Amino acid sequence: MRKTTLKSKSYVQEIKGTKKYDDAEALSTIARSISMNTGASKQRMIAEDIIRHGNVRVPAEVFTFRELANATENFNPELLVGEGGFGRVYKGYLKKTNQVVAVKQLDRNGVQGNREFLAEVLTLSLVHHPNLVNLIGYCADGRQRILVYEYMHNGSLEEHLLDLPPDRKPLDWYTRMQIAKGAAQGLEYLHDTANPPIIYRDFKASNILLDETFDPKLSDFGLAKLGPTGGEDHVSTRVMGTYGYCAPEYAQTGQLSTKSDVYSFGVVFLEIISGRRAIDNRRPPEEENLVDWAKPLFRDRRKFKMMADPLLEGNYPVKGLYQALAVAAMCLQEEASTRPLIGDVVTALEFLAIRTDEVNSETDV
Structure with a gap:
């Protein structure tokens, strides 16, 4: 045989x-x-x-x-x-x-x-x-x-972002954007350069490792899956991954595509912005699921600042926050076809990761 x-x-x-x-x-x-x-x-x-x-x-x-x-x-x-x-x-x-x-x-x-x-x-x-x-x-x-x-000397992104102990300094805004950019570049390579494309399938904060200078590297490829070939736009497979990060079409039908990774990136990017976990059962019921909590806030510009991590203490560019939330919202679209390509996300993050002298005030928006 x-x-x-x-x-x-x-x-x-x-x-x-x-x-x-x-x-x-x-x-x-x-x-x-x-x-x-x-x-x-x-x-x-x-x-x-x-x-x-x-x-x-x-x-x-x-x-x-x-x-x-x-x-x-x-x-x-x-x-x-x-x-x-x-x-x-x-x-x-x-x-x-x-x-x-x-x-x-x-x-x-x-x-x-x-x-x-x-x-x-x-x-x-x-x-x-x-x-x-x-x-x-x-x-x-x-x-x-x-x-x-x-x-990787600095462990995982999760350790520096979620449920920080009192003695650990929170990541500043631009370090967060640099980490998001690097992680997106890793996905971009898997989707657009690897031949055939590879769907990562387990994008989450604990799988993003950080070196001495906080440059990120994706780890844990045990759930990686070969992407569609021959003109197909998805592969069908059993649902695996981590609850809270899976794209809705994948969780419901088992149809997996590179856009499924883009959704997972959106969840992690929202964690990076907000400092909240994708699923947190310690919060009130309406706030347990990060995406469900964020969706109504995405529609009201006046509430955008509510979505910034309190540990940032307001030290972020307001324009940058609004643009970052726009990127997250696009990645979290319910329909896979309306989500951006990860290459477009990388382009947006390259700008967001550039340090500016912008002052955090509403007059700059």
Whole structure:
């Protein structure tokens, strides 16, 4: 079955010699092998197949479990820096390269961990951009599925934006706009440069990581999905992602498109502007859902300032706030076709991220 369904290694070597060999060919070849799999032994075989495709920039290293256990002091709880639905992330240190890394140990229970592992290795082996996290390597020893990334010193956007502890300084307006711009540029690369396009499908504040200078990088590509090809405008798939960030058409019908990512970006951008969570059950019922709270306010210019994060203490350009809210509102349109392309969002954010001397007063509006 494998010989008749998959393209052979010799075929891959053959197309490598032609000018037509590109990421699309490598991607489709690996994707077909992933779609076949059910068993653990095939999972291991596929993980190995991924690194055999010469055109794909493979992770620098395939680690043993022992190496990563040593790097994290046997996955010491004190080195735990994050925890999500798919596993735990530890801060680690690789002695032989003198490198601080982030080590994500996926949950070994169920097939979902394997799917995320394969999707992540596949995606990050094919896409390269300053606003996408760099995958250093991985481990597929036995039932272990571990991913090793560059370490992002400032953690996630969520940690600097939502429910701040008293000792943490809130992000200023222009840092917020710079982060939004960089995150949008990462999406733009996935949508417009990757071939075929990739739909991220899990855009949220906790998946936007920040380096020493607060430049953002998208992480967690376990839910990434190949975008539509052949003139189609969407792909149909089971609904996955995080409640509060999913586009309505995707949540209702399973129809996924790049415009679904644009909606999710709109939710996060509204979080960046307002300092409010997408879903916050501690607030009054009419304010629990961020988008539902914001929609009536979008229609009344006099209420725009109510949507600015109180932690900004009024230190933002009023024009910039109004323009940012306009961008968020466009991204959050109910109909996917009326949302802007992410490239247009990037263009708008490039202007919003430029520092001005504008004073925060109504006379400037």
